[in-house]
Amino acid sequence: MASMKQQLLGDCSIGYSGGMDSTSVAYMAAIQEKGCVHLHTLNHGFGYPFNNWALRPVKDLQKVLGEDTVKHRFVNTNDLFKQVAARSFLKDKKENGQGFGCCLGCTMSLITKILIYNLERGIPHLFFGSSVGGEYAVMSMPVTVERLQAFCARYGVLYAPPLLDGHIEKDAERELLDNAGIFRGYRFLDKHSFGNQGYCLLSLQHLPDVLLNVHPTYSPEQVGRFFDDKVDICHRYIAKHFEAEGRDVDAAVAALSAITGSELESPKS
Secondary structure: OOOOOOOOOOOEEEEOOOOHHHHHHHHHHHOOOOOOEEEEEEEOOOOOOOHHHHHHHHHHHHHHHOOOOEEEEEEEOHHHHHHHOHHHHHHHHHHHOOOOHHHHHHHHHHHHHHHHHHHHHOOOEEEOOOOOOOOOOHHHOHHHHHHHHHHHHOOOOEEEOHHHHOOOOHHHHHHHHHHHOOOOOEEEOOOEEEOOOOOOHHHHHHHHHHHHOOOOOOOHHHHHHHHHHHHHHHHHHHHHHHHHHOOOHHHHHHHHHHHHOOOOOOOOO
16 A cells, blocks of 8 residues: 655645545545644636535545544635736746746745644644656656755745655555545546546646646756745745734744754744
């Protein structure tokens, strides 16, 4: 059976599309029985039809593992996504020569929203469904994973892509979910599934990948520069959120750091 390499220290949050990858991560995390699994499905506000399809595998997960174990919410990332990527998309594309800023900015926005959620509830883990064979995707590139780990660590949260860490391939994911009786979508064009996750209209730029397996290639240097240029927006967003709530972000970070053992820098404000 496919399993996670990282041992849980408590609850975990997962960026959740409803697809086979994030559903596999949710199931693997939940069966460790260390706490609750919190699933976060984004809506960036620029066209995300059929988002409610994610509820089908969520209900299966809750049926198999218990509603007290699997929690789910939809996350509106529109306000932060505009700041990080949407308003500067053409400018960023011109500077980088590539349009990856849309996808990476979306990922950064979701991760930031989940970090706030984790800080408010003392959740030490944040997982993402980056998959074996999908490392070409901008959010799954090594340069991005390293930066996301560092970004989350500054708030005492441990970030990991369990499928990549455990070298868990698609066939193992399918077997895992089929044996558990959890809907993984209808297989489409070898790797893509249908009926379990929404469709991002902004990702239509990747149709060659979806239809023909023609993968995009991004410069790690450009991807790293984009992340480094935008991450301060995310730091400020977190700081302003806690300020508006009248809560001490440093205390929340210290509490999580005590659980995870992370040695943290002070987040930029």
